[in-house]
Amino acid sequence: MPIVVNLDIMLVKRGMKSKELAEIIGITTANMSILKSGKAKAVRFSTLEAICKALDCQPSDILEYVED
């Protein structure tokens, strides 16, 4: 998929573990790994909102378009 999820970079910048983030935004760790691995087919606006709020960032900091 040409949309890359840069959640790992943002997590390192904020010094947060993915498990912590999953707990804050209320998703399972299994879903968190789906999101990080790029297997996800869609992201709900509510999830994106919660991630941005928890990491204090913009959606563009997490999502990136890379041409195939």
Added chain:
Amino acid sequence: MTKNTLLNIAIIISRIVKVLFVITAIAITSLYIYVQLDNNLFAEKQIMISKPVISNNYFSYFISGSETYQGLEKGENPFTVSQIEALSLFIYYIKILIVLLLSFIALNSFEKIILSVKKLETFSLKNVKRFRKIGFCILILFFLEGYTVIRFEYGMQKAIAFNYSSLIYVLIIFIVAEIFKEGYALQQENELTI
């Protein structure tokens, strides 16, 4: 959904019918072996392919006929068990076994589908395959049950009895398989939406 009564009843019924299929297969095999060993028991029993009850069905088609060959003594009945050709009897026996086996396979798949519904794994590719398997089994049964020929030493009986309503069932089952495939795709999309 472990306490769903309907599903539990369906599972129990399919298991009972499966056992009945096995018992029937064993009984028919024993009967076949017995007839081979002791020819006298049913020797004079007359055979007549009768018009099946199912022919009252609007969708069915039935032709039956018998013919006798030359060389028969006057007054002798050509259509008795002792006069059946060995190969014809064997083919008929194998046909019944295949019918039972296919019915068993179809019922087994049906039971597995219900078990998966109980486990809340309704929309899976396995169930799509199971539905298709049931469809193919019924399709083969349609052709197998449609044509019957018994050859005797001095005659022959044949019946063509196609019950076309089973083709409609096959169509419905294949459509259900496609619906389940669609359901699987939707479920995948739902699961991969975070």
